[in-house]
Amino acid sequence: MVAVCVKFSHQYAVKHQEFGKISANHKDILRQIINLARSHMFARLFTDHPRSVGETYGEHALMALNFSLRMLLASIACLIHAAIPGLFTKTGSTIITGLHHDMVLHRQRKKTPQVEQSAVVNR
Structure with missing residues (x-):
């Protein structure tokens, strides 16, 4: 799910950067998607396994x-x-x-x- 969001947000950014059409609102949405993906990745790498063993x-x-x-x-x-x-x-x-x-x-x-x-x- 996160990989799909990141891939979509990257494709969206590239498509709209080509035409110079990324508004401030769209940039904020993309930042939020990327931050969500990073926080999920952080949890997966640093806390999921320790939690699984108590x-x-x-x-x-x-x-x-x-x-x-x-x-x-x-x-x-x-x-x-x-x-x-x-x-x-x-x-x-x-x-x-x-x-x-x-x-x-x-x-x-x-x-x-x-x-x-x-x-x-x-x-």
């Missing part, structure tokens, strides 16, 4: 950074383990297991109260 943007950013750092540590441990098999024999798998617990199991529990609330409301 987090704010800030909470999601901190969790993603935490996961990233833990994966980096696991990667470094696995690189060292590849060169020296006697070191870090369980570090990578332990970190991955913890990540799975936090990413998958923890988030499912976090979403559960919302589902239960909606089930109660529907009864």
Whole structure:
């Protein structure tokens, strides 16, 4: 829908600019359409996914950074383990297991109260 509005507004602007016929009112309408498209794009890029997992943007950013750092540590441990098999024999798998617990199991529990609330409301 937004893409169609943006495409239409762009085609409209190009068509009327060619003839120099864009009035101030039309320019204002085009600005509003473009601002609406940008705000929708902002929401899609920055807030839709965090909301889908029950987090704010800030909470999601901190969790993603935490996961990233833990994966980096696991990667470094696995690189060292590849060169020296006697070191870090369980570090990578332990970190991955913890990540799975936090990413998958923890988030499912976090979403559960919302589902239960909606089930109660529907009864």
